[in-house]
Amino acid sequence: MSEDWPLYEVFIRSRAGLEHKHVGSLHAADARMAIEHARDVYTRRQEGVSIWAVRSADIIASDPEEADALFEPARDKVYRHPTFYVISEEVKNL
Amino acid sequence: MSARTRAPNERDPAQQEAHFRYVVRLGDTSLVLGQRLGEWVGHAPALEEDLGLANFALDLIGQARLLLTYAGELEGRGRDEDALAFLRDAPEFANLTLAEQPNGDFGHTIVRQWLLDTWQLEIYAGLQESADTRLGAIAAKALRETRYHQRFSSGWLIRLGDGTEESHDRVQAALDSLWRFTAELFAADDVDERMRAAAIAPALTELAPRWSARIDEDLRAATLERPAARPYPWHGRRGVHTEHLGHMLSDMQHLQRTYPGVRW
Numbered sequence: 372m373s374e375d376w377p378l379y380e381v382f383i384r385s386r387a388g389l390e391h392k393h394v395g396s397l398h399a400a401d402a403r404m405a406i407e408h409a410r411d412v413y414t415r416r417q418e419g420v421s422i423w424a425v426r427s428a429d430i431i432a433s434d435p436e437e438a439d440a441l442f443e444p445a446r447d448k449v450y451r452h453p454t455f456y457v458i459s460e461e462v463k464n465l
Numbered sequence: 466m467s468a469r470t471r472a473p474n475e476r477d478p479a480q481q482e483a484h485f486r487y488v489v490r491l492g493d494t495s496l497v498l499g500q501r502l503g504e505w506v507g508h509a510p511a512l513e514e515d516l517g518l519a520n521f522a523l524d525l526i527g528q529a530r531l532l533l534t535y536a537g538e539l540e541g542r543g544r545d546e547d548a549l550a551f552l553r554d555a556p557e558f559a560n561l562t563l564a565e566q567p568n569g570d571f572g573h574t575i576v577r578q579w580l581l582d583t584w585q586l587e588i589y590a591g592l593q594e595s596a597d598t599r600l601g602a603i604a605a606k607a608l609r610e611t612r613y614h615q616r617f618s619s620g621w622l623i624r625l626g627d628g629t630e631e632s633h634d635r636v637q638a639a640l641d642s643l644w645r646f647t648a649e650l651f652a653a654d655d656v657d658e659r660m661r662a663a664a665i666a667p668a669l670t671e672l673a674p675r676w677s678a679r680i681d682e683d684l685r686a687a688t689l690e691r692p693a694a695r696p697y698p699w700h701g702r703r704g705v706h707t708e709h710l711g712h713m714l715s716d717m718q719h720l721q722r723t724y725p726g727v728r729w
Binding site: 376397398399400403404407408410411412415 | 513
């Protein structure tokens with residue numbers, strides 16, 4: 372039965388003010404069932420206060436084959452990290 | 466002792482007995498239904514439903530614990546939740562007959578669940594106003610769980626009823642077979658009357674039309690036919706049960722009966 376249902380990715384917000392985090396995936400026939408299943412599978416132990424569910428097929432992912440082209444160029448650009456400033460001594464708690 | 470010198474919370478024995486029986490009935494219905502749902506663990510049609518039904522089973526058993534603990538105190542004979550759950554025989558159980566009916570297929574379980582969830586919605590909502598504040602607090606907690614149960618069971622009823630020809634026929638057959646037990650849901654007897662008169666319980670005659678309206682609304686969405694009223698009386702609440710309860714209890718109580726007082 373459930374293998375006939377599309378796959379959904381589930382995101383849970385654990386507390387107000389925090390961001391939703393990916394927690395896993397599940398099968399559901401439609402949006403309403405996806406939320407119910409997410410509630411029953413992923414929030415049984417008070418893990419969350421808000422659920423997002425999205426069809427896995429609707430997620431646009433980067434291609435692992437392209438990882439070199441996408442991510443390699445950033446590797447030698449250390450100057451992009453904000454670590455080259457001289458912090459004046461008067462500034463505390465930075 | 467004259468009536469005037471009595472403490473306000475001291476009741477006559479008949480009233481106390483009715484109070485005890487009223488709370489036991491609620492607790493037993495939750496317990497028996499929870500046990501039935503627990504039978505699905507490992508057998509539900511999908512992993513997600515398996516967890517959902519297990520959650521509901523635990524919610525219901527949680528309600529039963531609160532209610533039976535309280536019932537034991539009302540009775541005043543030293544029986545706790547475990548003594549009431551595991552050491553009574555079928556004729557002492559006072560659950561609604563509908564709750565003890567076997568699971569059947571998934572659709573059959575959904576129909577039974579939906580009929581009882583919708584009943585609990587009305588009962589617990591009414592009990593929130595109870596003059597018995599402890600019972601009111603238990604009802605308020607249970608109501609939050611029940612709202613989700615009803616959302617789940619009515620959702621499945623509509624999916625299956627308005628689904629394929631086979632799913633439609635199966636839930637209609639389940640409805641036709643279980644409907645005869647619904648006459649008991651709002652049939653007030655002496656216990657209900659006493660509790661209503663004491664403002665402890667809501668009037669069943671006021672709850673019945675609300676239950677009926679919600680049932681009709683879901684049936685329409687599910688394209689299912691409401692079966693004709695069947696007056697045949699079932700009296701699970703008075704301890705007269707179908708054969709199914711005894712079999713269920715022999716399973717549920719096996720451990721406690723074989724090793725009395727066992728703990729882990």
